[in-house]
Amino acid sequence: MKALYFGTYDRTSPRNTQVVSCLRGAGVTVVERHREVWGRHNWSIGLTQLARVVRAEGALARRREDDADVVLVGYPGHFDMPAAKRIARGRPVVFNPLVSLHDTLVGDRARFGPRSPAAGVLRAIDNGAFRGADLVVADTEAQAAFFRRTFRLAEDSVAVALVGADEPLFRPGWHPPGPFHALFVGKLIPLHGLETILAAAALVPEVPFRVVGEGQDGELLERRPPNVEHVPWLEYEELPEAYRGAGCGLGIFGTSEKAARVIPNKVFQALACSCPVITADTAAARELLTDGHDALLVPAGDPRALAEAVRRLEADADLARRLAAAGRTTYERKASEEVLGVHWRSLLERAAARA
16 A cells, blocks of 8 residues: 655654654555645744745645555645645545644634634634545544534544654653652643643642743743743653653643643653653543553642642652553553554555545
């Protein structure tokens, strides 16, 4: 089987690198036709950015790839779907969106007002992209249900494939650290629940916390407790060692509807490194994790519960080791490249057979 991975997708996103790696590992020939528009530090939507998208789409549409069995549009590929449909010429188009633009930029991050012209444009782009795909692949069952409901999609037109982690980098090797610290890595967007993490840290002043990242809620760090260290940035290649040396890895703790539907990259990365995980007890998290077995799940937005979970792990090395081992086992069983590669290939084969 041959797949054309198409679009202006973010080549730095683990969702894209992981899918390409999984498919190749499963014996699928993946050809990338890509033009850089977004990237790790360029996630804005304005007239200049939209002009770059239009130019990129023109360049992408001029090239032909006649022998691919399926066209796979990477994240964020919402703007790429019309060009993908044109170059597919009847072949199935599989959309790997990860998110809804309207849900993310209007609902979650509040970059635009719900009644603003930009919100209307984003809603229209979402509708065209999701409804134009032959198959949409979500990252959790909770997110799949949201896509079906929001865009009125048929049950069998949406499938699920977990995110996983880049296994050449995120390998097991966690060991109970000397000085215990809780590690959070992220873009500091609202669904992460940074305010909950900082409030929890204030309740356990004897435990160091390390927050890595910058973003929309970064101003909250100006009033962080003394036991919270802020590291503005780590290179992607440095993250595995950061997890392997942490007492525990923190997931997300936001209370929004979107926060309840997603399992963030950081959870998969910590599990892959066999680092104990604490994250919010949500519908999405329960698709992967079991509280007390392979992670500690706490109520979203509850700093006292998070503080107590951190204190438990800091005080109980045996519990931390059990969670670390079971978390790695869960990762291997549900989210490893081998497992996801077979699953992704079956989804593409299904789409090709239906077409």
